[in-house]
Amino acid sequence: MISHLEPDGPKPRSLSPARIALYVFLALSAAFFLLPVYVMVATSLKPMAEIRDGNLFAWPQAPTLAAWAKAWGTACTGRVCEGMSPGMVNSFKIAIPGTLFPVILGALNGYALSFWRFRGANWVFTALLVSTFVPIQVFIFPLVRMMTAAGLFGSLPGIILIHTGFTLPLTTLLFRNFYAAVPEEMFSAARVDGGGFWSIFAFVMVPISTPIVIVAVILQFTGAWNDYLFGMIFAGRENQPMTVLLTSIVTSQYGEKEYNVNMAATLLSAAVPLAVYFASGRWFVRGISDGALKG
C-alpha cells in the first residue's frame, strides 16, 4: 500500500480516462478530416486497373504519375483536351487582382467608415451589410446584361470586377470591425499632428493592420480561387479558372470514368489554396483571435 505516502511536492500526474478519451476523439476527428485527402492522393497515383480491383484505402502498389500528367496536360473538357494547365494561369490571373482590389478598397472603406463619419456613412454601411446577405442569384441576370452592355462580359477585367464588387462588402466589414477596436485617441493624435485622410491611413492605420490584412488576403485569395459560379458565368471561354475546368473534366468523360485523373485534377486545383493555407494558416488563426471577426 502506498496510501501512507504523505502528499508532498508536485501532484503525481497520471493519464486519466478523460484524457485518453480526449485523444481518442481528436484522433478520430483527424481521421475524418484526413481520410478523404489520403484517398484522393492514393487514387490519383493508381492506374485504373488497380482502382477497379483494389481497395479504396490501399496505398498504390506501384505509384504512377500518369494520371497527374493526363490531368495536367491532356484531359478533355468537352472538345478541348488541354487538361488543367490553362486553368492554373487563369486562376492566378483572376485570384491575384481579385484579392488585391477588394483588400485595398475594403481597408480604405473600413477606415473611412470607422474614423471619418461623413454624412450618409451609416447609410452606406447598412447597405454594405445588407448586400453581404443577398444571394448572388438575385444579381446574375442583370449583371450579365450590364457587363454585356459595358463590353466586359466574358473578359478578364469583367470577372475581376465581379469578384471585387461582390467581396468588397465582406472585406469592408472585416476592416471596419478591426478599426472600430483601434483607440480613437490614436486617430485624434494623428489629427493633431496634422495628418489628413490619406496620410493617417498610410502612416498610422496600414502599419497596425497586419493581422487583419493577413486574414482578409487569405479569405479573399482562397475565395476567389475556389469560386465556381462567377467563373462559370462571367469568365468566358478564354479565362476559365481551375474549378470550372475541373467540373468540365469530371462531368464530360464518356464511358468509364477515370477516377485517378479526376482525383489528380482535383488535387491540382486544390494545391494552391492548400499551399497558401499551410504557409499562413497559423497567422490566419492568430488574426481571427486578434479580433478580426468580433462584433
Next chain:
Amino acid sequence: MKAKGVSVRKVQVAYGAVQVIKEMDLEIAPGEFIVLLGASGCGKSTLLSVIAGLRDVTAGQIWIGDQNVTWAEPKDRDIGMVFQSYALYPQMTVRGNLSFGLRMAGAPKAVIEARVTEAAAVLQLSHLLDRKPKALSGGQRQRVAIGRALVRQAGVFLFDEPLSNLDAKLRTELRAELKRLHRELGTTMIFVTHDQIEALTLADRIAVMEGGVIRQIGTPKEIYRTPANRFVAGFIGSPGMNFFDGKVVLDPEPRFIGPGFELPLKGYAFTTPQAGKATLGLRPEHVGIRPQGAHPQFTTALTSVEPMGAETLLWGKLGEAPLSIRVDTLTGLDEAPALTFEIDPALVSLFGEDGQRL
C-alpha cells in the same frame, strides 16, 4: 462553518528555471485575517493559487486545518475564493451565480435557498437577486463574487486583489464591509493586495513579500513602526521614508554619523547593536516640528512645498541630504522660509549593510 488554520510548509514553486516562490514557511492561525502584500511579480498571487490548489507546488506541503491538501483538488480544500475580475457567470442572475456551485454539487434545494438568502442578506444583495451581472455596479458585482464564496461556508476565504478594479470610494466602502464580514464570520481570510492602505487597515498580520520570499511578517503596527529590513521600510509608508547613508558608532555613546549631520541614538531600541556602515530611516511624519528640547534639534531652509490636501509635504535638508517633512496643512508651516525640528531617536530605523534592522 469553522475557521481553519493554513500552514505552508517548505513550499517552492518554479516555472522551469524561474523560482516564483522560494522555500517558504507560513503559519496562519484559525480566524486570522492575513494580508499578502507586495508589488506585482513578488509571488503573492502565486502563493494564493498554490493554497487554493489552482497551481501545483514544486516542492513542499500545504495544510488546511489538520489535513495535508497538497494534492487535493481545489473543491476539496474547504475554501472559498474571490477574484480580481469577479469571474461572475454573465448569463446567470445573481441568484444563479450564488447557487451554481451548490446546484452542480447536488445540494438539496432547501439548503441552497437558505444559504443564498443568508449570503444575500449579509451582503445586502437581497433586492438584486434576479438581476444579471451586466446590470450591477462594480461594487455590487464584487459583493456577488464574495457571496459566491460565502455560500460555500468554507473554513478559509481567499481574496485575490478583490478591490483593485474599483474606484477609490467603493474600495473604502468594501474594505469596511470585509472587515465587518470577518468579524461576523470569524473565518480565516487570506487577502492578496499591492495596496498598503488595504493591508494596513484590514490585516491582523501582514506578510510583505518580495522576489518569492516573505521579507517580514507581523501586525500592521510592527510592520510600520519597526520594519525588519530596508526593503519593508521603503515599501510601507507613503510618502516614503527618508533614508540617509552613513555609519553607526557605538563608543563612547551610540550615534549615527550621516552626511553633514550627527544624531545621538539615545532611546533607539537596538535589536543587534553593530558599528559600521548603516542607513538611517526617518518617516516624514516622524520629524518633530514642534521641538520640546528633549531630542536633538536641527534647522533647515524649506526648498519646496507639496500640498496634499489635509497634509503638506515640506522639503528641506538634514545635513547635506534632502529630507521630506509631513505636516498638518493647518500649521501654516508651508509659508515659512525655514524650520527648526527635532528627531526622536526612538522613532527612527537603522539598517546595517546587509539591509537588516540594527
Next chain:
Amino acid sequence: MTPRLRKLPAVIAMTPTIFFVVVVIGFGLLWTLWTSFTSSKLLPNNDFVGLAQYARLFASDNWQVACVNVALFGVLFIGGCLALGYALAVALDQGIRFEDAFRTIFLMSASLSFVVTGIVWQWLFDPTFGIQAAVRDWGWTSFRFDWLTREETAIFALVGAGIWQATGMGMVIMLAGLRGIDQDIWNATRIDGIPAWRVYIHVIPAMIRPMIATAAVLLSLTAIKIYDLVVVMTGGGPGISTEVPAKYVMDMLFQRNNLGQATAAATIMLLAICLLVGLPWALLRRAK
C-alpha cells in the same frame, strides 16, 4: 476648411463602393424584383402578371423539394458544424500535445472549394469503388454506404460533405472565443468543484455567444446559397431529390430560359435570408 470639405477624401475613397452598392446592388435588386412580376421568358419583358410567377413557383414540385431540402440541409449542416466545431475547439483548448498539428488538420478542408469537396465525397460514396466496396472487401459484406444513389439519403451525403468542408472555420472562430475567456472563470469553477464538461455546457456557450453567432451567420449564408456542392456531387439527383433553391434559379436562368421563374425564386431566397439571418443578426447587434 469646412468639416464637409475635410471629409471629402473619405467620400472620394468610398466612391467605387458607393457606386457599386447603388448601381449593381440597388439596380439589380429592383430589376429582379420587377421582372419577377412579369411574364419574362428568355428575354425580359414588361408584361405585368402580378403574382403569377410566385403562384407557379410554389406549385412546382422542384421548388417545393428544393425548399424542404435547403431547410433540412441548413439545420443539419449548421447544427453539425457548430456542434462538431465546438467539440473540436474545446478539445484543442485542453492544453493537448500537437495542438498546432491537430488544428491544421481540422482547418485544412476549409481552404478547399465546394467543387473539390463534392468530387472527393462523390468518389467516397461511389457504391462500386468507394467506401462501401472497401469495407465489403474487408469482409463486412452487408455494409451499405450508398447514400448518394438513394433518393431518401442523398441529401444526408451532402450534409456530411458540407460538414467536412465547413466545420474547421466554425472551430477556429469558437476557439478564438474560448481563448478569450477569463482564466479566473476557470479558477472559480474549479473552486466550486464544477467538472469542466459541465462548464463547457452550462457556462461557456453563453460567454462566447458573439463568436457562435458569427459562425452561425456565416454557416447559414453558406447553407442558403449552397449550389456548387450540389451540382458537383449529385446534380440535383437522384431524380430531383437534392434540388436546392440556388440551383433552381440557375437552371431557370440558363437551361429553361425562364427569367420570370428565376427572378421569383431569387426574390424568395432573398426574403428567406432577410427573415432567417438578417433579422436576428440586426436584433443581436442592436441588443449589444
